[in-house]
Amino acid sequence: MWTSSRHTLCTLSVFMSLAVIFYTYNVEIRQKMRSQVRHVATDTITALDNRTFIIAPYYEPRLGQSVRVIAILHVSVEELYCIFHCSSSEKVYIRAEIDLHSDRFGFPYGTADLLCAEPSGCNYTYMSFSSTNSTNTSQDLLFEVRNRPPPPISSNFTVCLSTLYGNYNNVLQVIQSIEMYKILGSSRITVYNTNCSQDVNKVLRHYVDEGILDMVPWPIDRHLQTSKNWMHYKGLPTEIGYFGQTAALNDCLYRNMYKSKFVLLLDIDEILLPVKDRDWSSMMESLQKTHPNTSVFRFGSHVFPTAIRNSGLDMWSHVPGVNILTHLLRRPNKNFTAPKMIVNPRDVFQTSIHHTLKYRRNAMILGQDTTMLFHCKHLKNVSDLIADDRIMRYNVSLVPNVDKVIHRLFPPPP
Incomplete structure (x- = not known):
C-alpha cells in the first residue's frame, strides 16, 4: 500500500513539474511573439511626432529601386530614417532624402517626399520611420509599401x-x-x-x-x-x-x-x-x-x-x-x-x-x-x-x- 501511494505521489510530482515547465515555456513563447508583433498603420495620416506626419510609402521604380514616402513635415525637420523590415527579421536603417515641396505658401508645415533607396538583399513588405538611427528606438507601427509591384492599368x-x-x-x-x-x-x-x-x-x-x-x-x-x-x-x-x-x-x-x-x-x-x-x-x-x-x-x-x-x-x-x-x-x-x-x-x-x-x-x-x-x-x-x-x-x-x-x-x- 505504501509503495503504491509513493509511486502515485512521484507520478503526480513529475506531471506537475512537466506542467509547470510547459506552462512557463508557453508563457515565454507568447511573450516573445507579443514582443515581435508589429501593428500595421491603417490611418491616412499618422503622426510620427508633432513635426512629422506620414501618409503613405510608395514604390518608386522610376528613380532606381527606391521608396517615396508622402508626408507632411514642419520646416525644421532635417533628419529622418526609413526602416526597412526584411523577411529575415533584419531591420535596415536608410537615411531619407527630404524633399519639402516648394509650394508651402508660407505655412510652417507642408507636403514633403521622403526618398529612400532600397537596401540590397532585403526582401521587405513593410517599413517604419524614425527621427534617429538608433537601433534601440522602439518602432511598432509598420507601413505597407504600396505599388510594389506596380499593378496593371485598369x-x-x-x-x-x-x-x-x-x-x-x-x-x-x-x-x-x-x-x-x-x-x-x-x-x-x-x-x-x-x-x-x-x-x-x-x-x-x-x-x-x-x-x-x-x-x-x-x-x-x-x-x-x-x-x-x-x-x-x-x-x-x-x-x-x-x-x-x-x-x-x-x-x-x-x-x-x-x-x-x-x-x-x-x-x-x-x-x-x-x-x-x-x-x-x-x-x-x-x-x-x-x-x-x-x-x-x-x-x-x-x-x-x-x-x-x-x-x-x-x-x-x-x-x-x-x-x-x-x-x-x-x-x-x-x-x-x-x-x-x-x-x-x-x-x-x-x-x-x-x-x-x-x-x-x-x-x-x-x-x-x-x-x-x-x-x-x-x-x-x-x-x-x-x-x-x-x-x-x-x-x-x-x-x-x-x-x-x-x-x-x-x-x-x-
Whole structure:
C-alpha cells in the first residue's frame, strides 16, 4: 500500500513539474511573439511626432529601386530614417532624402517626399520611420509599401478631388459632378473627406457601393491647425494651408499612378468639358496625336456664378445644393486663371494645385478652343457675364442619371 501511494505521489510530482515547465515555456513563447508583433498603420495620416506626419510609402521604380514616402513635415525637420523590415527579421536603417515641396505658401508645415533607396538583399513588405538611427528606438507601427509591384492599368481616367471640409453640404452639385465625370469617361473617382454633412456622406457612400468612388478619410484637423486660406500671413495662427490639399493630391496621384492611364486633378465643383470632342477619351486621343511628348495638360477655369439663374431646368428643389443646369452665364476669362490639370501620372513626381512641380517630358496649356473648365461657384462680381450653355450638350444623359440617384437617396415629398 505504501509503495503504491509513493509511486502515485512521484507520478503526480513529475506531471506537475512537466506542467509547470510547459506552462512557463508557453508563457515565454507568447511573450516573445507579443514582443515581435508589429501593428500595421491603417490611418491616412499618422503622426510620427508633432513635426512629422506620414501618409503613405510608395514604390518608386522610376528613380532606381527606391521608396517615396508622402508626408507632411514642419520646416525644421532635417533628419529622418526609413526602416526597412526584411523577411529575415533584419531591420535596415536608410537615411531619407527630404524633399519639402516648394509650394508651402508660407505655412510652417507642408507636403514633403521622403526618398529612400532600397537596401540590397532585403526582401521587405513593410517599413517604419524614425527621427534617429538608433537601433534601440522602439518602432511598432509598420507601413505597407504600396505599388510594389506596380499593378496593371485598369482605368482610363481617374478624377482626384480635393478635400471636402466645413461640413460640406452641396449635395446636388456633388451628384451632378460625379454623374458628369461618368458621362465624360471616368471609371474611378477618389475624394479626400475631412468633414461633410450626413447628406453628402450618404451620396458618397452610394457611389462607393456602386464601385466608382474611393472615399479616403482625411483627418488633417486632428493633427494640425488648418486654414481655409491658401497663403499664410503674419499673425495667422494656422499651421497648414487649405486643409493639406497638396498632400492629398500627391497621395491621390501615387495611389492611382499605375491603376489609371490619366489622372485629373479637380475640385468637386469643377468639370472639364471638351470643346471639340464629346468625351475625355476622344479629346486625349486627339491631343496625344498632336502632342505626343506631353505629359501634363493644363486648362483655365471659367467661373459660372451661382448668384444668377438663367435656365428653365430648375428641378430637384428639395435637395440642398447648387443646380449647375440653372447657371449658364460665365465670367469672361481674360487671363489664364486657376488652371487645373489632366496628367499622365507615371510622368509626374510632384504636383501642386494649379501646376506640376516635377515631371518628365513636356507640359502645355490648352486653349479655350480645346477645353473649358466649368466651375460653378459663388462669386461676388457678376457683371459683364457671357452666355455659355455648353454644359447643356449633356443634359439628355445627365438629367435622368441625376434623377435616378436623387429618387433613390432623396425621394421627393408626396
